[in-house]
Amino acid sequence: MKDIKTIEQTVADALASKNVELVDLVIQNQGRKKLLQFFIDKEGGVTLDDCSILTDAIDSVLEMENLIEGAYILEVSSPGIKRALKKPAHFKKFIGERIRVVVKTPIEGRGFFTGQLASADDNGFVLDDGTTQFNFKYADVKKVNLDPVLEF
Numbered sequence: 001m002k003d004i005k006t007i008e009q010t011v012a013d014a015l016a017s018k019n020v021e022l023v024d025l026v027i028q029n030q031g032r033k034k035l036l037q038f039f040i041d042k043e044g045g046v047t048l049d050d051c052s053i054l055t056d057a058i059d060s061v062l063e064m065e066n067l068i069e070g071a072y073i074l075e076v077s078s079p080g081i082k083r084a085l086k087k088p089a090h091f092k093k094f095i096g097e098r099i100r101v102v103v104k105t106p107i108e109g110r111g112f113f114t115g116q117l118a119s120a121d122d123n124g125f126v127l128d129d130g131t132t133q134f135n136f137k138y139a140d141v142k143k144v145n146l147d148p149v150l151e152f
Contacts, residue, residue, distance in 0.1 A: 034072040039079040046078035091120035100147035
């Protein structure tokens with residue numbers, strides 16, 4: 001199997017020609033097979049039909065470029081309401097939204113923070129928890145997800 005960055009870039013380039021963004025790729029072992037989960041987005045959102053069509057497109061790219069050795073399971077879906085924020089562009093797009101940040105190294109004894117994404121640039125972002133603003137560098141966070149408050 002090629003490294004994850006090569007797989008991400010190759011598939012992202014192929015999807016970009018269809019005006020679809022590769023938001024995230026998760027690869028896990030599933031017995032003797034690899035489970036490849038591609039999370040995609042596009043203007044107006046992702047439909048079930050989009051996932052079906054793009055599953056075939058991604059499978060073709062993986063096969064043609066010989067990116068995965070052996071058997072694999074391929075899943076394609078939208079990033080969901082708790083989507084991961086990975087790139088500076090993701091952070092900039094969701095300024096004003098509630099997020100949950102998991103840090104690599106605890107800060108003031110805390111491993112995670114929740115609050116509003118106040119600002120973002122190419123180096124990091126600011127989270128406002130209502131009382132304090134925390135500045136984070138992208139390199140210092142393990143995981144960041146949207147954390148919407150759902151009202152029923």
